[in-house]
Amino acid sequence: MKTAIAIHHVCFENLGTLGPLLEARGYTVRYVDATVDELRALDVASPDLLVILGGPIGAFDEAPYPFITDELALVRKRLESRRALLGICLGAQMIARALGAHVRSMGVKEIGYAPLTLTPEGEASPLSALGGVPVLHWHGDQFDIPAGALRLAGTDICPNQAFAFDRHVLGLQCHLEADARQIERWLVGHTCELAQAGIDPREIRTQARTLQSQLPAAAHAVFSSWLDAVEQD
DSSP states (O other), X not given: OEXXXXXXXSTTXXXXXXXXXXXXXXXXXXXXXXXXXXXXXXXXXXXXXXXXXXXXXXXXXXXXXTHHHHHHHHHHHHHHHTOEEEEETHHHHHHHHHTTXXXXXXXXXXXEEEOOEEOHHHHTSXXXXXXXXXXXXXXXXXXXXXXXXXXXXXXXXXXXXXXXXXXXXXXXXXXXXXXXXXXHHHHHHTHHHHHHHTOOHHHHHHHHHHHTTHHHHHHHHHHHHHHHHHTTO
């Protein structure tokens, strides 16, 4: 039986459509809450897969949120193990920072569904399976591409949306995992952020309904392709 640990920061930003895919591939999934669980005691070298999920804080916010220091140490240990590591939004920012790249505020929010523009390296990566399908963006920070990593995708607002580090590490700024059928949880959980950004939740709800059948299939294809590669190692 393969094992996966998913580290989350808010309950509704979970594995989404990636969860059933992992179970179908024979993974036993365990969630760890970064905000309350003891990260220092966590064995991050043994699991077949480690996923660091998103959250409404920054990868550089260890002063107000001290657990980030322990989480960054955990990510560094996982990187040293050279085993499969997936970072989504905040998780990708954590990986980028652990690899020595700068993470900072964009000064603007990118929230809503929009397609990625793939680089030539992205076209040759698992992301090519998206086929231009819009994905969910929900962030105000951005990462630089770490030294030695490949830039895979971007948008007009955020040029660095995805990177690969060797074959076993994938960082995604966008929320490819987000289940469009559960978008209401996001709209309620981030209602203050939406109001501050001047975004009408009805717009995102409409976009989600349009994509609720198409997007899961595209995400399934991307994650399946990536898992096929890392499971060969």
